Amino acid sequence: GEVVPVLDARGAFGSIEVAETARPTVLVASWGSATRPAEIVRIDPALKKQSSLTSFTTDAASKLGWAPLQEFWFDNDKGRRVHSFVVLPPAFDPAKKYPLFVLIHGGHANMWRDQITLRWNYHLLASPGYVVFLTDYRGSTGYGEAFTLDIQGDPLRGPGNDINRAADEAIKRFPYIDASRQAAGGASYGGHLANWLEATTTRYKAIVSHAGLSSLQTQWGTSDGIYNREVMMGGPFWTDPKKWLDQSPVAYAKDFKTPILLSVGENDFRVPMNNTLEMYAVLQRMRVPARLMVWPDENHWILKPENSRVFYREVAAWLAKWLK
Known part of the structure; x- marks a missing residue:
């Protein structure tokens, strides 16, 4: 079938898992970018939405002078x-x-x-x-x-x-x-x-x-x-x-x-x-x-x-x- 984008997000996802009992479908994954160390996120495909579940590195990363790619x-x-x-x-x-x-x-x-x-x-x-x-x-x-x-x-x-x-x-x-x-x-x-x-x-x-x-x-x-x-x-x-x-x-x-x-x-x-x-x-x-x-x-x-x-x-x- 045709590939349909779910999220228009920069960065990279990994370790994607499907919550088997959730309806509508919910995904859990790691997400990070070249300026953000990886954290755990929730992805709601139906809503085309990504939300953070952890923020262990947010404060530390914000203090670094990293420019987005x-x-x-x-x-x-x-x-x-x-x-x-x-x-x-x-x-x-x-x-x-x-x-x-x-x-x-x-x-x-x-x-x-x-x-x-x-x-x-x-x-x-x-x-x-x-x-x-x-x-x-x-x-x-x-x-x-x-x-x-x-x-x-x-x-x-x-x-x-x-x-x-x-x-x-x-x-x-x-x-x-x-x-x-x-x-x-x-x-x-x-x-x-x-x-x-x-x-x-x-x-x-x-x-x-x-x-x-x-x-x-x-x-x-x-x-x-x-x-x-x-x-x-x-x-x-x-x-x-x-x-x-x-x-x-x-x-x-x-x-x-x-x-x-x-x-x-x-x-x-x-x-x-x-x-x-x-x-x-x-x-x-x-x-x-x-x-x-x-x-x-x-x-x-x-x-x-x-x-x-x-x-x-x-x-x-x-x-x-x-x-x-």
């Missing part, structure tokens, strides 16, 4: 609509110029949401005085099956084009962005794309890559997701080695120039550490400024609180060094 759409090079968010720094002054940090989500079957996250906290990354930019490149979920499948056989080049085009669009629309000071970063699939940007453009002054692949073949041979890679590329690498090599970052090692911060968990089975070590070896060989962080007690994500603090501190220092 801005959003816009643009058309990519295939004519598909692409959605993006802009995160402003604290004490934002539209008359000033701010560096741009392009943050790339993982997945690829994922999307940026208007909500608070731990692993890539938008406002924490913006706090030194950066505009943080989030775009749902082709392959993201939430925009129809055709959009999600648009990277089959084209896992990095197409999404990379969307990311660069989105940054161009943001610079054109928002005069407070300093186009001469851009950086990019991401983890997992976002790390794959960060490494791809290292290989294919010099527009960024610095890059941050956590759990990114070095080549499609390296990732195929060691990851716990071998079959997924074959589905993406239409078969194993020996059936079309040129196609696999064409979208592998290390194939363009001679073009590596951008300073890059590399990070990986030693217990990562999704994007094993050999990918990052290979990237680091190539960067050292090409004499590109690089820093390597290996987390012996982490897997695909940095989840331990103290490690997370160190990670954010290192990212902030890296961006400050190259965006000053």
Whole structure:
């Protein structure tokens, strides 16, 4: 049947439950946004109404200088609509110029949401005085099956084009962005794309890559997701080695120039550490400024609180060094 919107609400819902005995239907869920930590809410679909049931974080959140996310759409090079968010720094002054940090989500079957996250906290990354930019490149979920499948056989080049085009669009629309000071970063699939940007453009002054692949073949041979890679590329690498090599970052090692911060968990089975070590070896060989962080007690994500603090501190220092 036809999809009918129930609420016109910003933010993100989660853990939705149906009150089985309530008539008319009542839903209970968590709800939060990038400026509001999650709370429990009641949703009355018939009334198209949402009401808060808890307010544990309201007072604390109100004291923080968080600005709501801005959003816009643009058309990519295939004519598909692409959605993006802009995160402003604290004490934002539209008359000033701010560096741009392009943050790339993982997945690829994922999307940026208007909500608070731990692993890539938008406002924490913006706090030194950066505009943080989030775009749902082709392959993201939430925009129809055709959009999600648009990277089959084209896992990095197409999404990379969307990311660069989105940054161009943001610079054109928002005069407070300093186009001469851009950086990019991401983890997992976002790390794959960060490494791809290292290989294919010099527009960024610095890059941050956590759990990114070095080549499609390296990732195929060691990851716990071998079959997924074959589905993406239409078969194993020996059936079309040129196609696999064409979208592998290390194939363009001679073009590596951008300073890059590399990070990986030693217990990562999704994007094993050999990918990052290979990237680091190539960067050292090409004499590109690089820093390597290996987390012996982490897997695909940095989840331990103290490690997370160190990670954010290192990212902030890296961006400050190259965006000053």
